[in-house]
Amino acid sequence: MTQHSTSRxxxxxxxxxxxxxxxxxxxxxxxxxxxxxxxDGCQTVxxxxxxxxxxxxxxxxxxxxxxxxxxxxxxxxxxLQLRGLLTCTFTGESPIGTLPGTxxxxxxxxxxxxxxNNQGINAIRVEANTAGLIKVHGPQPSNPxxxxxxxxFSAVMR
Numbered sequence: 001m002t003q004h005s006t007s008r009x010x011x012x013x014x015x016x017x018x019x020x021x022x023x024x025x026x027x028x029x030x031x032x033x034x035x036x037x038x039x040d041g042c043q044t045v046x047x048x049x050x051x052x053x054x055x056x057x058x059x060x061x062x063x064x065x066x067x068x069x070x071x072x073x074x075x076x077x078x079x080l081q082l083r084g085l086l087t088c089t090f091t092g093e094s095p096i097g098t099l100p101g102t103x104x105x106x107x108x109x110x111x112x113x114x115x116x117n118n119q120g121i122n123a124i125r126v127e128a129n130t131a132g133l134i135k136v137h138g139p140q141p142s143n144p145x146x147x148x149x150x151x152x153f154s155a156v157m158r
Contacts, residue, residue: 099132
């Protein structure tokens with residue numbers, strides 16, 4: 001009995017031929033991902049806009065990384081995104097700022113952000129309410145928060 005073996009080259013050739021046969025367009029001539037229509041992909045609904053710090057809240061925004069918010073739409077879903085770095089001395093629930101007037105979540109929107117690592121805790125809950133107030137939850141007198149980096153905050157708005 002004759003044994004047949006399939007080379008890796010013939011398997012790779014067959015794998016590349018399947019999309020051409022299914023779609024009718026070679027992979028080499030397909031449109032690059034960057035050429036995708038932005039309406040169907042990710043689009044900016046509200047561009048990066050300054051977050052207004054709460055006076056006397058103990059929040060000091062970093063001048064090289066200002067507090068900002070934006071809204072993007074990805075696959076029909078709107079996301080609130082925050083960025084920026086602030087220093088603080090929080091030992092309890094605290095407000096950090098107000099979203100710009102162009103951004104008002106239709107419901108309480110929650111996410112997490114990075115904070116100073118203290119006792120193994122390095123994340124903090126961040127909420128934006130329908131009035132645009134941004135608060136942090138989680139600091140304790142025994143585990144104070146001294147800085148917060150908002151760049152990782154992204155939460156579904158609608």
